[in-house]
Amino acid sequence: MTTEIDIAALAALLQEAANAEILPRFRNLGAGDIRAKSEAIDLVTEADEAAERLIKARMETILPGALFVGEESTAADPSLLQKLGEADLAVIVDPIDGTYNYAAGMPLFGVMASVVAKGQTVAGIIYDPLGNDWVIAEKGSGAWMCKPDGSQEKLAVSPAPALEDMVGCASTGFYPPETRALIMGKMAQVRVAASYRCAAHEYRTLAAGFLHFLMYQKLMPWDHLAGCLIAEEAGAYVARFDGAPYRPTDLAGGLLVASDRQAWTELREKVFVA
Structure with a gap:
């Protein structure tokens, strides 16, 4: 098993899943494509499940041997959360964060992935399918906005006011x-x-x-x-x-x-x- 992370490949995979499974269904979901999970405001759509299947299928080529912990996979197999604490290497994916917004046709949702090595988060990506850009961090390397033209901008929080x-x-x-x-x-x-x-x-x-x-x-x-x-x-x-x-x-x-x-x-x- 390797702990080397190809962050660019992981970012491209989130984009691929969004283009193939998420964006085509945005504001185009049928009544049977949206279901409640734990309560009426906790939703899952066909897009969540299809995007997670695509990401999981491709992940083995990017992080061979890594435990895959997806939000929808865990809904089917809750034991994945326990395995996360024991794994040498794991990738954690939210195929659509903001599913309620997505299902309502509101343009405020994202695709998230993180990499955990021996209990420590070492990489994270948040992809905005509509803006087609990524916010990416690797531990110790800063946080960066990565734009579709290949340019990058280092991010920094604002000083706190009163x-x-x-x-x-x-x-x-x-x-x-x-x-x-x-x-x-x-x-x-x-x-x-x-x-x-x-x-x-x-x-x-x-x-x-x-x-x-x-x-x-x-x-x-x-x-x-x-x-x-x-x-x-x-x-x-x-x-x-x-x-x-x-x-x-x-x-x-x-x-x-x-x-x-x-x-x-x-x-x-x-x-x-x-």
Whole structure:
């Protein structure tokens, strides 16, 4: 088994899956092509499943022997999450992040992939099919916007302003109603607290310097591994609510991402405390 990563080949594969399976179905899904999973707002489409099948089929040539952990594959085989913690090398894929937006015909969705080696995230990619560009990070090499013409731009988070001027995204939908009400009240202390319903674009926007924080309560590896590595490589501070580092096997404990550690601490103490 090899740990050498051909990041360009992985990026091209996400583009191939989008062009073959995702974009042709965008705003062209039939009633039977959309199904609810755990609840009415947790959707899967024919495009999610077809794109993941294509990526999985091609992955062996890019990362031979790597464990494949896809969101839809894990829905069929939950034991993949346990295997992730034991694997020497794994690739984690979200074929469409922002499926609810995609199914509604809203142009805010992405394709995400990350590579984990011996329990550490070493590469992450977030591809925007509509913009046809990638945000890519390899551990220790910075975060980069890669454009379709081949040009690249290094990304950096924006310095954090005062709390009352901060702009960010927060996902509160998985809290119990009473906790959600409490936290949403505290979010009035920041200038803007939105939700794109698409972690892919939230991480991209923060890494490009247009958001100061992100908050998530539900942790699934395909939603956050790529984005967290990209955010860290762009200079952000990333930790679970208790201050512990975020690891590929973490499925609970909340997640807070901020421009720097001081902003993280202020947000945790004043806003995202239940």
